[in-house]
Amino acid sequence: METALTYAGYAAAVWLFLIGLYGVVKARHLVNLCLSLTVVQSSTYVLLTIIGFRPGLPAPIYTDGLLPGSAAVDPIVQALMLTDVVVEATVIALLLAIIIKVHRDARTADPDRVDMMRG
């Protein structure tokens, strides 16, 4: 049963990665392109979650009841994700700011019509 969960999580991560990329490739609007990136990013969260999860073990918070130092789920992947969640939000904000600027200059939000850099 635990293996099934791992399979499911892994498949979910792969799916999110590819569907997010697909969203970027076919986006008709710069905002959608940018948001598809968050989907790609969430695929890494799902993957890290699956890697860090230990069936039946509690969260690594040793406050009440949990004996300090006893086995728990993996805290490292959580630390990696925790900072990433906050930081990537600001990166997305930076992208949105660029999009506002690009839209103003190119007078369109269709990524396929913004192509002054050809050749």
Place this chain on the structure above:
Amino acid sequence: MKRNWRILLFVAGAVGIAFLFAIAAGPLIHPRDIRNQYAAAINSATFAERNVTDTVSAVNFDFRGFDTLGEEFILLVSVLGSLVLLRMIEDRKGKVLRDALDEWRDVGPSDAIRLWILAMIAPKVAFGIYIVTHGQLTPGGGFQGGVILASAALILYLGEGFTVFRDVISHPATEIVEGAGALGFLFVGMLGWIWGRPYLTNVVPLGKAHELTSGGTIALISLATGLEVAAGFILLLYAFLQENLSPVEET
């Protein structure tokens, strides 16, 4: 390239990538013991060595604090980049700025409702501070608490409009807080040098477990991070809000 060709190219690539993922699943599906060694080492070391109950905060601000330093600077640079991009478009200093919400404020809510909205700021700030300062004990810490603190500023905007928000936030001051947060992190890291230990060494007394003062530098770095994250998100909010306002002619 035509769109169809592009999609074809992508689908070919995506099928390949899916295949690559499929053949790389082995160690994940059938884990070996070595996978757990880092986690186990950290889980047992955190409480014993640092008197901290939230292991994740300990990893973030102590064991792998150098990563977090990098992440903080991603945040800082992205915020500054957004400010550069958005701020230059128009200079609207000193002008009265209004948006759709302002019209609602004019006719809609009575002072009582506005008071209610503003009254929510206090618990929100308190909650944010709680989350920032209790990161070493319970889930939370500078990153989460910082965002909560920033959302208190959002309430200020909802209640009082952009002009008041701008005056309270006063953009240069917030930028200074942002820099101070980053500098605080760097400075706490340097404390180790005074004791002749490596950078980011936890040299502050570790305190008693389950108490607010536990964890030494973990709590301090969490605090600095909280400042920086809060200021960063407020600045982003400020920049994006300002984009949506039009200056009014003063009559």
Place this chain on the structure above:
Amino acid sequence: MIYLQIVTLALVVASGTIVALNREVAGQPITVSLFGLILALMFMVFQEPDVALSQIVVGAVGLPLMILLAVAKLRRDEQTMQREKAREKAPKERE
């Protein structure tokens, strides 16, 4: 517990797919916020309260707000451009 976990994974996949494939722009802040909440739920049921808290405050509130404001800004710019275009056209028609 394990069924709950599988269900949340399915929800994550479904909402992520919606975000990636949605052609609408106006509705995106809502879908992204929903996606953020579901991710937070997933972190919760996989014993990651720290990440869940982080995801709730950022993914369900902070990020959608930025998106909302950016989309609103794009629409305002669009309107300004159309007005300018109309103004450029107008004198020609009179002639």
Place this chain on the structure above:
Amino acid sequence: MPLAPLPIIVPLTVAAVLIIAGKHLHRRILDSVAIATSATVVVLTIILTTQSAGGVIVYWFGDWLPLSPSHFPIGICLAIDPIGAALASLAAMLVLAAFTFSWSYFKSVGALYHVLMLVFLAAMCALSLTGDLFDMFVWLEVMTAAGVALCGYKSEQSQSLQGALNFAVINTIGAFLSLTGVALLYSATGTLNLAQAGRILATAHFSERFVTVAFLFVIAGFLVKSATFPFHFWLADAHAVAPTPVCILFSGIMVELGIYAVARIYWIVFAPGGQPSPETIRWVFLIMGSLTAVTGALYCFGQRHLKRMLAFSTISHVGLMLIGFALLNSRALGGMALYLAGHGLIKAGLFIAAGILLHRFGSMDEYDLGQSARHLAPIGFLMALGAWGLAGLPPFATFFGQLRIDQVGGEQHLWWLRAVTIFAEALTAGAVFRFTARVFFGFGHGKSMLTRGAPHLHTDVETSGQHSRVPAFMWAPMAVLILGAALIAVPLRGPADRFSKTFETASVYDAAVLNLKTPPAGPEPYQRPSPAHRASDWWIPLAVALVAFGSVWGALFPKSRESAFAEPVRAGLSKSLFVLRKFQSGRVGDYVAWFAFGIAAYGGMLLLLH
């Protein structure tokens, strides 16, 4: 106090202070502080380079040494070897040059420009010094974020930021795939430390398919950053919008750091276990490196905008560096290191020349400028010297580097590599020669057929002050950089050979990082190849010079002589350029499709080529 973390901490601290105090400081003070900081980092990294010559310097943050009986690392370390430290010092030198160039003349918004550049510097140093896999990813992201912010920096002018958008999107996606790879590797080895991961992969016997895929995913973000085929599209777009000082860093060092990271990850993590097999790595990267070198050179010759031309030339040279890595030989790697240093300095000098043209004439377009720069002959002379260096001709470091790579290629019976080298170097240098000859010396009439269809970009003036003269703050760093690329060559040859051997020896690195009790035998002493062997490749620079001269002549005087030989060559080149230009579409969707396809292609090759 050990110096190890200072190249990272010092610029970050100054950046944080400038955020707080920068608004109230005079522009000259800001510039002086920034120059002083980067000069300090140059000194620090040079000291670190010499110190690490005695052995890898290891520095554990937070005093978290590896656990004592098991040697298991739980913290993050800097692991500094001479090559990494030298790379950091190259980065610091280029930042110093960039700050000097932008002295007071470059339009600046408060202190933000200085803050972003200093954070960029810290990230480059951290990436070249760190010994932790996730840490590499973090600093890669810092570089991306700072780079994007610096691209958008000129945004008060009406310039499209589309290049910045392409840069941000494709690099972010690459970084996510890298993170996925790091996660997969962690799922198997349970560690994020480079040395420890390498040791576990060497002993734990994971399936070769898994290790191959993990390798590919981990390096994906760095391959994108290094702008190798087919992930190279974003680089030219980013250069077109980036201000000149930022271009110096993009072309001179950021892209090369991608190659460095690939080499570092391969040699420490994957080489000890022998998976993917060295033979596979060699062929895959030889193929991709050659493709990068050839396409980059073609694109480069087909440009009329100087910055874009130089950007494509960077792509081509990165391809040559990738070949240097792919030969999996310490002499070739030493050659690559020499080449990297020489190329970084020369390219930075050439970008300063572009900045000078923009400052004086408000344009960087070959045909718009016409012969307007004829009275700036000294600058033109320096630029021609730079092109000479790009061609890999003596006495530049690129010459010695390329010679090593070609010699090793000859030893491995890969004779066709010389054709790739000659083609890439001749065309990239030829393009710059052509530009110089036309703009500075007034040669040539008529437009070259090969630049037909090249974008005609408008570039906004980015400097203020008197535009009628070229301040010393601009031409002096250019002269120093280009002459420096020649002066470093001879003294650096020996160390490059010796320390590339250290770079490739994972056992020494592991022993230092993990504090292993029984230090394994050091790297076998480096042996110079016999002089007879070395002499055999001296004809290559001559061939490069001849081909470059031919290409320049053909491009400057298109109608002069319709020879039976030149015409088919010209037609062939222009046809392949016509096709290539379609791929360089400027649309980020296309680039992402190429990314997916490229990753799948890499994967296919890594799995199938044995």
